[in-house]
Amino acid sequence: MDLYEHQARELFEENGIVVPRAEVTDSPERARDIARRLGGRVVVKAQVRTGGRGKAGGVRLAAGPAAAEDAARRILGMDIKGHTVGAVMLAEPVDVDREFYVSYVLDRAAGRFLAIASAQGGMEIEEAAAERPEAVVRVPVDPAEGVTTAVAARVADAAGLPPQTVDVLVRLWEVLVREDALLVEVNPLVRTTRGAIVALDGKVTLDDNALFRRTRWGGGRTTPADPLEARAAGKGLTYVRLDGEVGVIGNGAGLVMSTLDVVAGQGARPANFLDLGGGASARVMADGLSVVLSDPAVKSVLVNVFGGITSCDAVADGIVRALEEVRLTKPLVVRLDGNNAARGRAVLAARAHPLVEQATTMDGAARRAARLATAA
Numbered sequence: 001m002d003l004y005e006h007q008a009r010e011l012f013e014e015n016g017i018v019v020p021r022a023e024v025t026d027s028p029e030r031a032r033d034i035a036r037r038l039g040g041r042v043v044v045k046a047q048v049r050t051g052g053r054g055k056a057g058g059v060r061l062a063a064g065p066a067a068a069e070d071a072a073r074r075i076l077g078m079d080i081k082g083h084t085v086g087a088v089m090l091a092e093p094v095d096v097d098r099e100f101y102v103s104y105v106l107d108r109a110a111g112r113f114l115a116i117a118s119a120q121g122g123m124e125i126e127e128a129a130a131e132r133p134e135a136v137v138r139v140p141v142d143p144a145e146g147v148t149t150a151v152a153a154r155v156a157d158a159a160g161l162p163p164q165t166v167d168v169l170v171r172l173w174e175v176l177v178r179e180d181a182l183l184v185e186v187n188p189l190v191r192t193t194r195g196a197i198v199a200l201d202g203k204v205t206l207d208d209n210a211l212f213r214r215t216r217w218g219g220g221r222t223t224p225a226d227p228l229e230a231r232a233a234g235k236g237l238t239y240v241r242l243d244g245e246v247g248v249i250g251n252g253a254g255l256v257m258s259t260l261d262v263v264a265g266q267g268a269r270p271a272n273f274l275d276l277g278g279g280a281s282a283r284v285m286a287d288g289l290s291v292v293l294s295d296p297a298v299k300s301v302l303v304n305v306f307g308g309i310t311s312c313d314a315v316a317d318g319i320v321r322a323l324e325e326v327r328l329t330k331p332l333v334v335r336l337d338g339n340n341a342a343r344g345r346a347v348l349a350a351r352a353h354p355l356v357e358q359a360t361t362m363d364g365a366a367r368r369a370a371r372l373a374t375a376a
């Protein structure tokens, strides 16, 4: 989950990193009052969970309270890369001497973090990185050791950052650890004309798996934008909506992903990813079916279950009970294999629902579901 700039700013401030004085509002009139409080001149900044606000016109310098109100009115409601601006932050302007870039990011492949730093920060960092890759340094960070003063000094030195940034680098690492973040980025970290080091913009991405212990940003998960995904999340299902016509339900992420491939291989497009997880009880099956069936794009549904610890007859029982709860409106192709497959198939055959058919292989099931979807 990405935090807004003003939330990142708050975390930085709490950890002793210098940030400009600032306040957030969603009203142009209040923006005028805030500007007055902050001394008149302010930077008005769109609060959206995406970068590149400056280039999109979402960061404006206002000369006084009236100009701040005007800037807020222009920025609020603006679209920046598909994000609608719902709030602005007004910040005391800083006289910038130099702009730097610093971040810590999880390097999943290496199982470590990377400190990334450059003395060429600011809005042109991407261009600088592309034209002169040596201007951006990457230093692996051992998560057990963390960023000590010695590590931070090495990063600052390698990137050509002034020695006063060492303290900020250490504190920034502390923010990452304390908040269970996967990324913290400051761009630009600036040296002011008076020599102070100030974080002018911040980005923090929290680890969603740790959100249960972060009540402060709304107590857990953010609601997915897609209404079906939101409904599935409410039922505790692992569901991702895709743009095809074959609904896919399976047990285990790996099996579900290969089912998506097999459906695509049969010339159809999967409408979703839905992993029932282990167990696949009647409850989960009924919830899963109801979510998948309520997608109007779905023309057929493929249930692909490989019984391991879960036995297929329990899964078949789950499907039969789910059919009592959910009115099946589209053809359902079921492939059961593995533990107790024969008994599971017998349970479904005995139920003899007119819209349910069985297939014995994954390819066969996908072919049939694809045909049903394209014929519909």
Ligand code: GDP
Pocket: 043, 045, 050, 051, 052, 053, 054, 055, 059, 092, 093, 094, 095, 096, 099, 122, 123, 187, 188, 200, 201
């Ligand atoms: P981004 O475009 O989304 O990364 O938004 P930023 O918050 O980084 O702002 C874009 C640019 O505006 C920064 O790189 C700075 O160059 C500039 N900027 C923002 N705040 C100030 C400020 O207080 N003083 C000065 N001189 N420049 C600022």
Ligand code: MN
Pocket: 122, 187, 188, 201
């Ligand atoms: Mn920035």
